[in-house]
Amino acid sequence: MTSAPGQTVGPFFHLGLPFDGGNLLVPPGHPQGVRLHGRVFDGEGNGVPDALIEIWQTDPSGRVPRETGSIRRDGYTFTGWGRAQTDDGGHYWFSTLLPGSPFFAVTVFARGLTDRLFTRAYLPDPGPDALLDGLEPARRATLITTREEHGLLFDIHLQGEGETVFLSYPGQAR
Amino acid sequence: MEGKYRLAALDWSSVANVTTQADINREIEELRGSGGPQPRLDYPPYRSSVLRHPTREKHLVDPEGVELWAPCFGHADVGGTESDLTIQHAGEPLGERIVVTGRVVDGEGRPVRNQLVEIWQANASGRYWHQRDQHPAPLDPNFTGAGRCLTDGDGVYTFQTIRPGAYPWRNHVNAWRPAHIHFSLFGTDFTQRLVTQMYFPGDPLFDQDPIYQSVTDQKARDLLVAAYDHSLTTPEYRLGYRWDIVLSGTHRTPLEDS
Ligand SMILES: [Fe+2]
Numbered sequence: 001m002t003s004a005p006g007q008t009v010g011p012f013f014h015l016g017l018p019f020d021g022g023n024l025l026v027p028p029g030h031p032q033g034v035r036l037h038g039r040v041f042d043g044e045g046n047g048v049p050d051a052l053i054e055i056w057q058t059d060p061s062g063r064v065p066r067e068t069g070s071i072r073r074d075g076y077t078f079t080g081w082g083r084a085q086t087d088d089g090g091h092y093w094f095s096t097l098l099p100g101s102p103f104f105a106v107t108v109f110a111r112g113l114t115d116r117l118f119t120r121a122y123l124p125d126p127g128p129d130a131l132l133d134g135l136e137p138a139r140r141a142t143l144i145t146t147r148e149e150h151g152l153l154f155d156i157h158l159q160g161e162g163e164t165v166f167l168s169y170p171g172q173a174r
Numbered sequence: 175m176e177g178k179y180r181l182a183a184l185d186w187s188s189v190a191n192v193t194t195q196a197d198i199n200r201e202i203e204e205l206r207g208s209g210g211p212q213p214r215l216d217y218p219p220y221r222s223s224v225l226r227h228p229t230r231e232k233h234l235v236d237p238e239g240v241e242l243w244a245p246c247f248g249h250a251d252v253g254g255t256e257s258d259l260t261i262q263h264a265g266e267p268l269g270e271r272i273v274v275t276g277r278v279v280d281g282e283g284r285p286v287r288n289q290l291v292e293i294w295q296a297n298a299s300g301r302y303w304h305q306r307d308q309h310p311a312p313l314d315p316n317f318t319g320a321g322r323c324l325t326d327g328d329g330v331y332t333f334q335t336i337r338p339g340a341y342p343w344r345n346h347v348n349a350w351r352p353a354h355i356h357f358s359l360f361g362t363d364f365t366q367r368l369v370t371q372m373y374f375p376g377d378p379l380f381d382q383d384p385i386y387q388s389v390t391d392q393k394a395r396d397l398l399v400a401a402y403d404h405s406l407t408t409p410e411y412r413l414g415y416r417w418d419i420v421l422s423g424t425h426r427t428p429l430e431d432s
Contacts, residue, residue, distance in 0.1 A: 001283055003368075003421055003422045003423075005213055005389040005394050006369060007385060007386075007389075007398070010371075011306055012294065012304040015302060015304050015320050016292055017292060042225040042226050043224075043225040043226070044225055056244075057240055058240050064242075065246075066243075067246065068248030069251060070245060070251060071251035072251055074250075080245065101239045101240065112220070113215070114220065115213050116367060116369055117228065118364075130235070135233070158225075159226065163230055165230070166233065167234075168234050170234065170425070
């Protein structure tokens with residue numbers, strides 16, 4: 001069966017997609033909480049103010065969360081999924097826990113982007129990895145977060161210098 | 175780049191060197207059939223894509239770990255009335271009341287059960303409830319234009335809403351989007367995530383819309399158009415549209431599922 005084509009989220013996705021607490025997988029100030037953040041850049045190096053980022057991750061033990069409640073968070077349940085819009089400077093941020101597995105799965109949407117993009121944000125200093133080990137160093141570096149005092153930095157370059165490695169999966173039409 | 179198309183206050187007739195619909199139609203024509211069943215990321219007729227599309231091929235990877243699963247949503251996330259966009263305010267919204275329903279299945283035809291569907295749209299006049307929408311058409315105090323639901327045990331979603339109006343945008347001179355409803359869907363795997371737009375049959379604006387035409391394959395584009403279905407129409411109340419949605423395939427084996 002042919003899968004339905006994607007279409008851009010357009011300029012008005014704020015009406016339907018972001019929700020209160022979407023970027024707070026754990027409340028800010030949580031004892032084990034970290035900030036995962038970064039900027040989304042276009043091909044001229046300008047921040048993209050109308051992008052939307054989703055993350056999906058394991059819990060600190062490496063378990064894939066099966067709990068509901070991401071949209072109306074109860075403040076206790078870790079659902080592993082979050083959604084954040086970029087601000088005027090193209091900056092997004094999440095308050096979350098460090099996953100027990102090597103990467104955050106990341107989806108990128110934006111006005112001007114005709115379809116969503118998938119990528120991975122790896123924890124710093126990753127071990128042997130099927131994806132990373134197959135990339136030249138400069139490309140590999142685009143998938144690895146930088147450790148900071150309060151968490152991890154992950155910039156996303158849609159185009160040009162330092163263009164992020166975006167992923168496709170077997171069976172998916174290009 | 176962006177500034178070049180921000181021509182809000184200008185009288186179009188006084189602007190000499192701007193892109194016309196005829197220019198865009200020519201560009202659309204040149205790229206017709208050039209892409210696969212998904213939209214071209216590099217699609218210059220949609221001007222905002224020029225600086226926002228990756229230039230490198232996507233890197234093919236086998237999904238692992240969390241990518242083999244999708245987030246779970248449930249009744250803690252979505253209230254039962256959120257699928258009715260006509261009852262969110264004190265009064266009834268203006269416009270043509272419609273029901274939009276369909277089945278979400280994966281690439282193997284299996285229903286995607288109990289999963290989140292989100293929509294957003296313009297009102298009957300073609301105006302979004304959004305700060306950035308400057309279209310001088312009236313807002314409707316009784317219509318916000320956003321809804322959510324969970325698919326049922328058979329993968330079926332249903333929304334009651336108002337048929338959205340066409341609206342102008344600033345891609346080029348006299349650019350108008352065909353009426354559409356934005357849809358956001360999840361599958362059973364992370365890799366099935368889909369954000370798309372549903373259109374109405376027979377829209378005269380299809381041929382000249384660079385967003386719809388960014389899917390350059392006609393058969394694939396047709397998948398974005400709902401069908402009018404009289405069996406869904408309710409006497410003296412609302413018109414019915416059916417739009418079934420196929421996501422990409424799953425990667426989990428039945429063993430991992432159990
Ligand atoms: Fe729209």
